[in-house]
Amino acid sequence: MPKANRRMQDIEVPGTRQFANRVEEFPDCVDLTLGQPDFETPQPIKEAAIDAINTQSMKYSHNTGLYALREAISNYYKDRHGAHYDPNGEVLVTVGGSEGIDGVLRAILDPGDEVIVPAPTYLGYEPIIELSGGITKFVDTTDTGLIATPELIERNITEKTKAVLLNYPTNPTGVTYTKEQMDRLVEVFRKYDIFVITDEIYGENTLEGDHISLAGYPEIKEKVLVINGLSKSHGMTGWRIGYVTGHRQIMEEVTAVHLYNTICASLPSQYAAIEALKHQLHVPGEMNKEYIRRRDYIYDRLTGMGLEVKKPTGAFYIFPSVEKYEHDSFKFCTELLETVQLAVVPGRSFSEFGEGHIRLSFACSMHELEEAADRLEKYLHMLEAAK
Ligand SMILES: Cc1ncc(COP(=O)(O)O)c(C=O)c1O
The missing domain is CATH 3.90.1150.10 (Aspartate Aminotransferase, domain 1)
Structure with a gap:
């Protein structure tokens, strides 16, 4: 065989x-x-999808997603994190956060490139890194309170490092980062010519303090790719809606992967997501x-x-x-x-x-x-x- x-x-x-x-x-x-x-x-989200099925075209949408959804995502980042992502070219609607992870890693990795991943961490990254020809460099956070410190990241950066991949709030540990901790990490990210991928799918599930998104640091915007989605925030795992935001130059490449992979996310789900982001943020x-x-x-x-x-x-x-x-x-x-x-x-x-x-x-x-x-x-x- x-x-x-x-x-x-x-x-x-x-x-x-x-x-x-x-x-x-x-x-x-x-x-x-x-x-x-x-x-x-929530019922209004389901109804938005049902209504759209009955009244809207169910053909392919724009590859990057319906404009109204990209605009809602852009507004969400502006309101929550003071971040500016142009709905045209800096926002991509994906099939769950999972497709976002896949698209981002495939768009940036060459064979032999290393990705630094503070661990313990979500089990969905390593297989995609490896399938893209990259090397996963897990760094141990068990001695630093389960968070990545600037020293830990810096110590592991080599000439092969292509990206650091953060996930916070973190699956499986439930830890997250304070503003001060993030500020210190950003100082390191500023110094190196590497991408920072940040999976913030649990951002809305922050149980203490505020979620400090890396989207909120314009000084490193050209390096940061933010992965997010509605699976966890709105009980929408089965709808398969995620999104990626980033600087337009790299987003062009991520969009190209997405375009050949899925063409666009499911239309009824995109309409449901518009309702979630516009009217169901509570x-x-x-x-x-x-x-x-x-x-x-x-x-x-x-x-x-x-x-x-x-x-x-x-x-x-x-x-x-x-x-x-x-x-x-x-x-x-x-x-x-x-x-x-x-x-x-x-x-x-x-x-x-x-x-x-x-x-x-x-x-x-x-x-x-x-x-x-x-x-x-x-x-x-x-x-x-x-x-
Ligand atoms: C950290 C993390 N990122 C991404 C995902 C995938 O999310 P989605 O259902 O939106 O593909 C999960 C799912 O458990 C997760 O825990």
């Missing part, structure tokens, strides 16, 4: 999927592997109130169990260390699932620097969260008793 591309040999099924698939084997399982809001898409704040309640509950329970954990300030994940029980996070999660039917994601899925940790999602009901905490506690007691 003919063989696939050699680079495919290194691409594995993500740990999140491996565990989500096993959940079906256990009918009484509590599933905290979820990477999407448990909130349904929605994430409402979801956040509930996430905060759940975050506080699970944080208290985990610390009560004696687990070391950083309190998340964004996204809907918490990332405790289980190192004192088991270093191998896949082993820990497998036994947790088989013994007390609780599904969580092994930290190693988020790079080697996530080892010894587990990711719990609190995008679930309070009842599920309580049950999950009880089961985890029971399991840890069993491990203590067996010592």
Whole structure:
């Protein structure tokens, strides 16, 4: 049989999927592997799509997306972050944040180029970097409070570095950056001729303080490519709407990748997204109130169990260390699932620097969260008793 591309040999099924698939084997399982809001898409957003299907043309849109949507995205950045992106040439509507990641990396990477990725981090970057011929250079943030410091970034820049890829609020750790921390990173980015890709898909899910977007630093605009979308902010994972913003020169190349890849994002979804960005910007704040309640509950329970954990300030994940029980996070999660039917994601899925940790999602009901905490506690007691 003919063989696939050699680079495919290194691409594995993500740990999140491996565990989500096993959940079906256990009918009484509590599933905290979820990477999407448990909130349904708000009704006015659904209705905007239905109305558009009935009244608007459903042919291809402009490759970069409907003008009204690009304008809404541009206004969103202006209002939220004081950033200026021209709807014509600096805003691209993509099929989820995922297509944005793919398009940006393929547009900028030559074989052998290195991308610095502070880790533990989202598992969607490495495969795309590698398929583009690039090299993923994970840098360990476990000694710096799970955030990238300027020293850490600078120490890892070489003549092969093409980009730094940040994700904040961060999946899987829930950490985010203060204005002061961002200012210091920007000082480093100013000095080097490299791109800064920033995946801010959880930006609206900032649970403490403000989200400080890299879009808000005009002095490095020509280097910054911002990836965002509506999947997490508006409970719209299935609609597949994301977007990329950046300086028009590089956006031309990203748009070329997108054009050959997808032509344009789905039309009904684009109309839904216009409604989300124009009239439903209060929605994430409402979801956040509930996430905060759940975050506080699970944080208290985990610390009560004696687990070391950083309190998340964004996204809907918490990332405790289980190192004192088991270093191998896949082993820990497998036994947790088989013994007390609780599904969580092994930290190693988020790079080697996530080892010894587990990711719990609190995008679930309070009842599920309580049950999950009880089961985890029971399991840890069993491990203590067996010592
Ligand atoms: C950090 C991060 N970026 C991007 C994505 C993909 O988002 P989308 O559903 O918009 O493709 C995810 C999904 O979990 C994510 O966690």
